Amino acid sequence: MTKRYLFYVEQNYSFEILRPLQEEILKRGDTVKWFAKGKEINIGNLTSDEKLITNIEGVVSYSPHACFVPGNVIPSFISGIKVQVFHGLEWKKKGHFVIRDCFDLYCTHGKATTGKFLELAEKHGNFDVLETGWPKLDNLFTTPKKQYFENNNSCILYAPTFSPTLTSAPALFEEIKKSVKDKTRNWIVKFHPKMDKTWIARYQTLTCENFKVLSQSNLNEVLQSADLMVSDTSSAIGEFSLLHKPIISLNNSAPGDYLINISDPGDLQSALEKALAPSKELTQSIMTYADNLHPFSDGNSSSRILNAVENIMLNGKTANKKLPLNLFRNLKQRKALNYWRW
Numbered sequence: 001m002t003k004r005y006l007f008y009v010e011q012n013y014s015f016e017i018l019r020p021l022q023e024e025i026l027k028r029g030d031t032v033k034w035f036a037k038g039k040e041i042n043i044g045n046l047t048s049d050e051k052l053i054t055n056i057e058g059v060v061s062y063s064p065h066a067c068f069v070p071g072n073v074i075p076s077f078i079s080g081i082k083v084q085v086f087h088g089l090e091w092k093k094k095g096h097f098v099i100r101d102c103f104d105l106y107c108t109h110g111k112a113t114t115g116k117f118l119e120l121a122e123k124h125g126n127f128d129v130l131e132t133g134w135p136k137l138d139n140l141f142t143t144p145k146k147q148y149f150e151n152n153n154s155c156i157l158y159a160p161t162f163s164p165t166l167t168s169a170p171a172l173f174e175e176i177k178k179s180v181k182d183k184t185r186n187w188i189v190k191f192h193p194k195m196d197k198t199w200i201a202r203y204q205t206l207t208c209e210n211f212k213v214l215s216q217s218n219l220n221e222v223l224q225s226a227d228l229m230v231s232d233t234s235s236a237i238g239e240f241s242l243l244h245k246p247i248i249s250l251n252n253s254a255p256g257d258y259l260i261n262i263s264d265p266g267d268l269q270s271a272l273e274k275a276l277a278p279s280k281e282l283t284q285s286i287m288t289y290a291d292n293l294h295p296f297s298d299g300n301s302s303s304r305i306l307n308a309v310e311n312i313m314l315n316g317k318t319a320n321k322k323l324p325l326n327l328f329r330n331l332k333q334r335k336a337l338n339y340w341r342w
Contacts, residue, residue, distance in 0.1 A: 003030040003313075006053075006064035006080065010038045010071045012193045013087060015045050016219060017070045020138035021085070022050070024302040035059045037337065040194070056337045066309045073102050075333040076326060081312050083107060085135060085305065088235025089293055092254045093163075099124055101326045104317055107132040107305050110294045126321040130308045133294060133301030136220075140242065141297050143220040148188055148212060154276055155186045157226035161234040162192040168232035168250040168265075169199040175268040176203075176230075180211045185272075187211040190222050192234070228275040230268070241290045242297070246275040246282060258282075258289035 005025050007018050025032045033051040035058075036043050046052055053059050059078055066081040067074055072095070074082050084103040090096070091113045099120055106121075106129045108114040114131045121129045148155065158176060160169045180187060187210060191200055204213045214222060219236070229240045229247045237247055241258060248260045248271045255261035260271045260282070274282075334340060 003065045003310075004062060004080075005030060005032040006059065006062065006067040006078070007032060007034045008067050008069045008071070008074050008078070009034060009036055010041055011087065012041055012045060014041070014070045017085065017087065017134070017136040018068060021068060021135040021302040021305060024135075024306055028306065033062060033064075056339045057341075060339075060341070065313060068305075069103070072098075073100055073329065073333065075337065075339075076102070076323065076330050077334070077339070081105060081309055082323075083305070083309060089134065089238030090233065090235035092233060092252075093166075093235075099127075100329065101126075101324050102329070103127055104319075104323065105130065105308060105312065107134075107308065109134045110292055110296075112293045121319065124319075124321075126319050126323050128308075128312070128318050130304075132304035132308060133296035135302040135305060137239065137242065137294060137296070138299045138302050140220045140223065140239065141299065143218070143224050145225045146217075146221050148214075148225060149186045149210060151186070151210075153184050153186050153210070154227045155188060155225060156228055156230060156272070157222060157240070158187060158189045158230045159222075159234050159236040159240075160191070160195070160232050162194040162196065163233075164196070166233045166251075166253065167195075167199075168230075169195070169203070171265045172230070172250060172268060173199075173202060175265045177206055179269065179272065180206055180208065183210055185210065188222060188226065189213045190217065190219065190236070228272075230272075238293050241286055242294055244283065244286050244290060246278045246286065248272065248275055256289060257285040 022032050033053050035053045043052060053062060064080040066083055067078060068083045068085055070085050070087040082103045084106045089109055097116055104127055106117050106127060108117050108129060108131045117129045121127055160167045189203055223240050223243060228245055231237050232250050233253045240247055250262055252259055252261050260275055262271050
């Protein structure tokens with residue numbers, strides 16, 4: 001039987017997360033379609049051969065066997081197994097372990113999160129948990145570097161989070177401006193799609209032969225191309241750590257020994273020197289953290305996710321309870337989608 005799958009997406013980062021999963025679905029001879037909800041996602045990012053359902057009525061008629069969601073919620077009136085694949089690796093952020101009664105299966109990334117979700121699964125009794133790895137990373141380890149500059153100087157990636165309470169963009173602007181004057185270092189900046197446009201514009205004023213603000217670049221390509229990262233509590237920190245490269249963070253919410261964490265922006269320059277010549281102890285700490293966060297580097301996370309979904313199709317969930325009716329949240333979803341058929 002050909003299986004029908006749905007990607008339920010609300011943010012532009014969803015394309016990069018789900019495309020490796022799409023590739024595996026098509027390889028198996030099954031069908032996948034996208035549904036884009038809300039104004040924050042640009043359907044112009046879809047390629048000509050990707051299939052889009054343009055309205056919620058079409059989604060319901062499509063009657064998917066399973067739905068994959070990198071966001072937080074999906075309406076229960078859409079058919080199929082609801083699968084949470086997550087929008088990032090950063091489990092320290094508020095809300096990562098919040099159970100919203102929307103999902104039949106949580107596909108976790110590594111030991112750092114699997115244990116907690118297994119505890120929650122036992123408590124709630126209505127969803128399964130399987131450690132599969134993250135589909136977005138299937139291509140990380142095979143993505144080639146890109147030459148962003150004409151020289152071969154060290155390349156620093158600045159990738160702050162967008163959250164006003166966590167972002168380092170205002171605090172680090174002047175220090176990064178100073179560092180750009182050192183022409184022996186190159187800087188590339190990759191902002192989160194939801195970053196405050198005021199700060200994007202300010203950083204763009206620094207553009208010169210050794211400083212670039214990137215817009216549409218593939219994040220895997222950016223991560224491969226940089227020698228070290230400067231950030232705060234961005235989910236990109238986890239992805240970068242998997243490449244075993246040093247990371248400087250400003251006021252990370254839960255710093256560990258895998259980070260060069262600073263609390264004073266004025267310490268950035270000395271931290272850069274330390275990161276450009278990392279100690280054996282730091283490198284080992286990064287490797288240990290990466291293995292705990294996402295131990296898979298085989299490029300087969302999408303395959304594991306689909307195998308888990310197919311197993312539920314054949315044998316049902318291990319969990320013995322149904323998902324709750326979740327009336328209030330589903331009424332909000334119906335209102336947002338203007339769908340009132342029952």
